[in-house]
Amino acid sequence: MRFAQILYNKAHWIFDAEEKPDYGSDILIVDITDKPEVQEGxxxxxxxxxxxxxxxPEPTPIEPQPTLEEMQAQTLLNTEYLVSRNELGLGGI
Structure with a gap:
């Protein structure tokens, strides 16, 4: 026979035994012999x-992190933008 120990309304432990064990009134054991699909959890x-x-749930997609080259290119663009604003007298650096 197949049994499941129920803990916090979840199948906590699934085991086989000749007969339903008596672990006391505070431990719930359910016969799942006719439910082979039941699993722990x-x-x-x-x-x-x-x-x-x-x-x-489906895992939340993770945004890909920029590569080192992409970060360097963005830094270069930002620097060139600030230098050009400064050269035009618009502030920036």
Whole structure:
């Protein structure tokens, strides 16, 4: 037989045993022999006695970091811009 220990309404530990162990009243053990899809981490609803798989959100895309060459080019452009403003008497440096 297959069992799941439920902790904080989640399948915490899944194990096989000949019969349902009695660990005491404060430890909930549920028979999941007929539910082979249940895995550790699945949510358990004690009212309906049903399990649901966790919903894993899509990862947030990470903006690519500029390369060293791109950063150097941007620094050069900024410097040239400030120098040209200064030469025109518009301030800048």
């Amino acid at each position: 699945w949510s358990y609803d004690p009212k309906t006695e049903k399990f649901t798989a966790p919903i894993i």
